[in-house]
Amino acid sequence: MTILMAPGGSLEMAFASLARGADSVYVGPRGWSRRPATDELDDGAIAELVAEAARDGKDVRVAINVMPAPGEVGLFLDRVASFAKIGVSGVMVCDPGLIPLVRRAHPDLDIHVSVTAGVFNVEDVRFYDELGADYVVLPYRWGVEEAAQIRAASPMKLEAFLFQNPHRGRICPGRCYSSSYFHVKHLRGDDDKDIYLGSAARGGSCYRICRGEWSLTAGDRRHPDSPRLKSSPELLLWEVPEYVAMGVERFKIPGRERTAPLVADIVGFYRRVIDAALRGERIEGFAPEWLELKDRWSGERDNRDDSRIRGAERAGRAIRAGVAA
Numbered sequence: 412m413t414i415l416m417a418p419g420g421s422l423e424m425a426f427a428s429l430a431r432g433a434d435s436v437y438v439g440p441r442g443w444s445r446r447p448a449t450d451e452l453d454d455g456a457i458a459e460l461v462a463e464a465a466r467d468g469k470d471v472r473v474a475i476n477v478m479p480a481p482g483e484v485g486l487f488l489d490r491v492a493s494f495a496k497i498g499v500s501g502v503m504v505c506d507p508g509l510i511p512l513v514r515r516a517h518p519d520l521d522i523h524v525s526v527t528a529g530v531f532n533v534e535d536v537r538f539y540d541e542l543g544a545d546y547v548v549l550p551y552r553w554g555v556e557e558a559a560q561i562r563a564a565s566p567m568k569l570e571a572f573l574f575q576n577p578h579r580g581r582i583c584p585g586r587c588y589s590s591s592y593f594h595v596k597h598l599r600g601d602d603d604k605d606i607y608l609g610s611a612a613r614g615g616s617c618y619r620i621c622r623g624e625w626s627l628t629a630g631d632r633r634h635p636d637s638p639r640l641k642s643s644p645e646l647l648l649w650e651v652p653e654y655v656a657m658g659v660e661r662f663k664i665p666g667r668e669r670t671a672p673l674v675a676d677i678v679g680f681y682r683r684v685i686d687a688a689l690r691g692e693r694i695e696g697f698a699p700e701w702l703e704l705k706d707r708w709s710g711e712r713d714n715r716d717d718s719r720i721r722g723a724e725r726a727g728r729a730i731r732a733g734v735a736a
């Protein structure tokens with residue numbers, strides 16, 4: 412079965428995605444999913460979404476992909492147990508040590524190895540398979556060739572992003588420590604979890620500092636380039652039939668931080684593309700709509716990144732001035 416999975420950065424986005432043809436929605440629980448609180452859902456909203464999705468035979472998955480500190484492991488397992496209890500059917504996890512604990516406690520819950528686990532090669536996939544994971548989320552710097560290698564070498568189910576890096580960046584998703592060095596404020600979540608604003612891995616989102624303009628200097632010499640540390644992924648089209656033919660189980664649309672109308676249009680688009688590919692039809696006719704969606708996607712991404720970087724600059728100025736950010 413080929414499943415189209417959409418982001419649920421808000422209830423509005425999640426319901427619109429289900430209405431436009433998503434089979435599944437993934438959401439982030441507040442404080443536990445590497446996003447600003449505005450793009451995460453509280454437990455009541457997650458329960459409402461699970462009930463609504465189940466009415467149409469669809470499902471909800473929870474991205475709980477931060478790295479718990481030693482004292483937070485029990486809290487993490489409690490969170491997973493509460494999601495399983497309300498009918499969530501899968502969790503995205505990035506901490507390998509926690510996967511066997513989740514597997515033992517919840518044999519029926521699907522465990523997805525989050526893209527933030529930073530899977531590098533087929534041996535990594537085998538390792539996560541032995542730990543008890545069900546799905547591996549393919550890093551979006553990978554392509555059809557790498558997915559085929561995993562398919563041939565491992566029974567792990569595949570989850571492919573519907574976007575990809577056109578250029579190889581300098582930072583691999585999940586292997587970035589920049590944000591962790593840039594936390595600007597420490598808070599306590601409602602459930603007593605530590606939140607470090609600015610540090611995605613500790614539940615405080617990230618200021619997208621990889622998207623800023625950096626300079627390379629050595630003493631008073633400056634490198635002529637201003638490198639971007641990370642290139643921006645773009646929505647893909649031409650690879651979809653190959654992924655479908657390979658039997659990729661889940662296609663994932665990113666974008667919890669985008670607007671609900673854009674995400675809904677992207678869901679509707681990929682619903683038609685995937686269905687056409689499943690019927691063995693050609694997909695060239697989708698190209699104009701794809702180009703238009705790519706433009707809208709990039710526009711929203713640039714606005715979002717600019718505003719997050721401005722937030723980082725403001726926080727940096729406040730710290731330098733000795734004012735609590």
Ligand code: SF4
Pocket residue numbers: 582584587588589590611617618619620621622641
């Ligand atoms: S700084 Fe960039 S690469 Fe690092 S976590 Fe943030 S968005 Fe990802």
